[in-house]
Amino acid sequence: xxxxxxxxxxxxxxxxxxxxxxxxxxxxxxxxxxxxxxxxxxxxxxxxxxxxxxxxxxxxxxxxxxxxxxxxxxxxxxxxxxxxxxxxxx
Amino acid sequence: xxxxxxxxxxxxxxxxxxxxxxxxxxxxxxxxxxxxxxxxxxxxxxxxxxxxxxxxxxxxxxxxxxxxxxxxxxxxxxxxxxxxxxxxxx
Numbered sequence: 001x002x003x004x005x006x007x008x009x010x011x012x013x014x015x016x017x018x019x020x021x022x023x024x025x026x027x028x029x030x031x032x033x034x035x036x037x038x039x040x041x042x043x044x045x046x047x048x049x050x051x052x053x054x055x056x057x058x059x060x061x062x063x064x065x066x067x068x069x070x071x072x073x074x075x076x077x078x079x080x081x082x083x084x085x086x087x088x089x090x
Numbered sequence: 091x092x093x094x095x096x097x098x099x100x101x102x103x104x105x106x107x108x109x110x111x112x113x114x115x116x117x118x119x120x121x122x123x124x125x126x127x128x129x130x131x132x133x134x135x136x137x138x139x140x141x142x143x144x145x146x147x148x149x150x151x152x153x154x155x156x157x158x159x160x161x162x163x164x165x166x167x168x169x170x171x172x173x174x175x176x177x178x179x180x
């Protein structure tokens with residue numbers, strides 16, 4: 001999967017990410033991967049559900065995977081953060 | 091699956107839920123379902139990852155499902171909230 005089919009979910013309003021997914025899929029992309037870490041995980045689930053239920057009913061959920069990523073904070077020490085990847089297929 | 095194998099993830103500290111899962115599994119339960127809604131979804135992923143990576147390495151992830159639930163707020167109107175179910179198997 002090319003990098004352009006990945007939508008990274010951060011702290012912006014949920015509709016920003018919904019629009020990004022809908023735009024990609026309406027432009028012909030058949031598979032979009034949502035990726036989020038930490039507290040944005042809840043928002044990634046919201047994006048998947050809103051796209052499916054409000055915008056593109058034919059979108060189906062693909063694999064949903066969770067994992068732990070190690071990130072380095074500003075002080076240079078490492079901490080673990082949970083991550084999720086949600087695959088959407090049209 | 092009986093109801094006692096479900097751990098509902100709320101707003102308490104994440105280790106409370108980790109302890110609940112570890113206690114159930116050490117007591118002989120082989121399958122625990124984590125359920126969370128809204129912002130607690132991120133915490134549910136944290137619980138699953140911490141149980142797997144720090145406490146019971148033989149736990150495997152089962153199905154991960156996301157959905158939308160309709161809840162009634164204090165004023166009596168309905169709103170939608172995302173939900174997740176994460177299955178843990180030992």
